Amino acid sequence: MIETHDLTKRYGDFYAIRGVELNLKEGDLFGFIGPNGAGKTTTMRIIATLLQPTWGEAYVGGNSIYTNPKEIRRLVGYMPDFFGVYDDMKVIEYLEFFAAAYRIRGAERRKVCDRMLDIVDLDFKRHAFANTLSRGQTQRLGLARVMLHDPQVLLLDEPLSGLDPRARIEMRNLLKRLGEMGKTVIVSSHILPELADVCNKIGIIDRGVMNVNAEVAEVMQQLRQNIELLVSIDGDSDEAAKLLESQDSVEEVKVDGGEIIVTLKEGIVDYHDLASELVKSGHKLKNFSENKLDLESAFMALTKGLGKNI
Numbered sequence: 001m002i003e004t005h006d007l008t009k010r011y012g013d014f015y016a017i018r019g020v021e022l023n024l025k026e027g028d029l030f031g032f033i034g035p036n037g038a039g040k041t042t043t044m045r046i047i048a049t050l051l052q053p054t055w056g057e058a059y060v061g062g063n064s065i066y067t068n069p070k071e072i073r074r075l076v077g078y079m080p081d082f083f084g085v086y087d088d089m090k091v092i093e094y095l096e097f098f099a100a101a102y103r104i105r106g107a108e109r110r111k112v113c114d115r116m117l118d119i120v121d122l123d124f125k126r127h128a129f130a131n132t133l134s135r136g137q138t139q140r141l142g143l144a145r146v147m148l149h150d151p152q153v154l155l156l157d158e159p160l161s162g163l164d165p166r167a168r169i170e171m172r173n174l175l176k177r178l179g180e181m182g183k184t185v186i187v188s189s190h191i192l193p194e195l196a197d198v199c200n201k202i203g204i205i206d207r208g209v210m211n212v213n214a215e216v217a218e219v220m221q222q223l224r225q226n227i228e229l230l231v232s233i234d235g236d237s238d239e240a241a242k243l244l245e246s247q248d249s250v251e252e253v254k255v256d257g258g259e260i261i262v263t264l265k266e267g268i269v270d271y272h273d274l275a276s277e278l279v280k281s282g283h284k285l286k287n288f289s290e291n292k293l294d295l296e297s298a299f300m301a302l303t304k305g306l307g308k309n310i
Helices: 040-047 069-075 091-101 106-119 135-146 165-180 216-223 237-245 272-280 295-303
Strands: 002-011 014-024 029-033 055-060 076-079 153-156 184-189 201-206 209-215 228-233 250-256 259-264 285-290
Touching: 002 040, 014 040, 014 201, 014 209, 029 040, 029 165, 040 055, 040 076, 040 153, 040 184, 069 076, 076 135, 091 106, 091 135, 106 135, 135 153, 135 165, 165 184, 201 216, 209 216, 228 237, 228 272, 237 250, 237 259, 237 272, 272 285
Parallel strands: 029 184, 029 201, 076 153, 153 184
Antiparallel strands: 002 014, 002 055, 201 209, 228 259, 228 285, 250 259
């Protein structure tokens, strides 16, 4: 649905982005991560045909940004990080105004606006003035606006910025719903954990260069060569730790309080026999699970150069 090739934007000697490559399919939810000024907004504005690249190419739905920008604009909904609302308009009036701009007429216009309010859970605010909404509600109203023409691609620039914890959770749930609707979504953030449970793909960009661009599962696999297990037993942890340490598949064992941390040897992915050995030896298991590497830890590892091959 979205492809870019060697996408580059230069201002004099300064490169806002350099050689950005993307390949996103229908239903992909792409987390675009990087500090402020890294090149996220520049990339999204080029894809939305709001900015011309210095060189390189971008396609949306098979349409080139150079030869068919009008068709791309029909396919894309772009929400900037900050946007204004009209103070003297109610929420429903605001949406109907933009629906009219999209040439949605008559009874269909109210039907579409009602559906968007339902999707973003703002129906209870339909008669409130737009300038009275909270930051989170304003973000959801902006998302409803860019979805009025039913775009297949959504470009959301920092939609979680400035939201309180509850509003962040609501927005993340809404992003998941968009993916389930088959939309292709690029959502940017400078805080990686905000997108940890939402995206199936991530890209990490810094100083205009995409350092990471992969499936979330692939990033995790690249970073963790050794599986780590968390084991808790009802009994003597030190005795259980010694038993685990003697197993051929185990690289290292540590005891932290009542929890045993087991690092397997590189390449070992089948560890069910360890639980069996503990049970055979009379240990009662309270917990035996794999310690999942979260996306925040992945980011820290990548920025320390541990993910150069991704």
